[in-house]
Amino acid sequence: MLADTLATLQPADRAIAADVTAHLDSLTKPPGSLGRLESLAVTLATITGEAFPRVAPPGALVFAADHGVAVEGVSAFPPEVTAQMVANFVAGGAGINVFARQIGARLEVIDVGVVGAVAGPGVVDEKVRPGTANMVEADAMTRDEAVAAIEVGIRAAERALDAGCRCLIVGEMGIANTTASSALLAVLTESPVAGLIGQGTGISTERLAHKEGVIERAIAARAPDRDDPLEVLAKLGGLEIAAMAGAYLGGAARRMPLLVDGFIATVAALLACRLAPAVRDYLVFGHRSREPGHGHALASLDARPLLDLELRLGEGTGAALAFPLLEAATRMLSEMATFEDAGVAASQAP
Known part of the structure; x- marks a missing residue:
């Protein structure tokens, strides 16, 4: 696929x-x-x-997965919050639910790698494996698993199009995924880790320094080939990040506008562009996140976002908030x- x-x-x-x-x-x-x-x-x-062109109705895809590196204490929240938030998505109580309802989006939640069973019906079960390995100690996943996760995203994009969606909003949920995204970005852009990392879900200054050290140790231990994006993804990435990249690839192949969210979504978009440079033509950047690394990721894609609201929630929320501008452009x-x-x-x- x-x-x-x-x-x-x-x-x-x-x-x-x-x-x-x-x-x-x-x-x-x-x-x-x-x-x-x-x-x-x-x-x-x-x-x-x-x-x-028409962009309505939009389709919002939220991919969820856990990260083994969370055991290193890089997040303000414990790993079980990933599954708990998936249940919140299903119940309709998360930020992306609110904004998806506002813009009339079809919302789909996809379990690519949540540890354990996800509570509640309504989640698309595409679990590749129950979370990644701790990238400090081992490759996050195998190359075949990275490809399988990308293909989860391709299928999700195709389902959205087949359901009548004309634009994709791609979001995520995964405790410690800013750590994985920062590692990917550092390698793909040959940038120092220190300038890329931020508070994520709200960590302290002391834990931020610890997070920097964890990422640097992981990059040194894994030593991925930056010219092989699949290898970088497999060694340092996340299952939901891979699926997001796949959604961008699948949507671009079907000529859908791809409305990019914040830091993690933009790193996934960068990864997709490294796999297929033509994807860049299909990307519209919704907003600029407060995460320091987001500016670096945007610069690497020569991107100028539509909004700057100092957001750092993820889930696809910033992209959903930007969607009315796309609809305004088409109505004009x-x-x-x-x-x-x-x-x-x-x-x-x-």
Whole structure:
């Protein structure tokens, strides 16, 4: 499945951009007066290949998995919170539930690697293994397990599209996943760990220093080849991070706009781009997280997010909050009158 997806994935349709830009300039407004909303509309058209793209309804995919490195004390919360939060998703009480309801999103929660049974019905069981190994002591997973987790994400993206979704919001839940994401980012961008890590779920300054040391020890012990993204993922990553990368790959292969959330989601997007550079064409970045590493991850993808609300929750919440801007961009294209239609004189400026 992964090989077929990589073979199918093509760059976005840039040829349509000129026609869409010309249409935007014919609308009843000064050219360019709606700023980044206009460039967003052009981006959505190139992604979908449609002059009048639609992004509603969106599909929100939340992938959940545990991390063996949590035993090193890198998070403010104990590992059992992963399963407890999955139950909260199912019950409809989490932040992503609130925002998904607000925007009319189809929400799916996928267990890629939660330790133990997940309480409550409504979770898609795609468990590859019950959590990763502690990456300080062993590879987080095997290469085959990394591929299997990526394919979980590809299938989830395809289910969303088949259900009628026209845009993907990809989120996550996994205690200690900022640790795994920081390790991945440090290796993939050859950056010092110290500049990438933040409070995550709210750890103290002392524990932050400890977290830095844990990541550095893991990278030194695993010594992954940065030019082999699958190896980096297998040695240092997380099952839900792999699945998120897979969702980006699967969505891009089906020409869906991919609305990227915060730090962990952006690292997963970077990983997907390392596997298939054409994925970058399909990414729209929802917001800038408070996590220090997020700025580095965004810079590595030459990305400018739509929002900056100082969020650091994850789950896909920041992307969900940004979704109305995508819908506004598409409605501008399809519903705003042209100068000719409205009988309004166009600008005579040279």
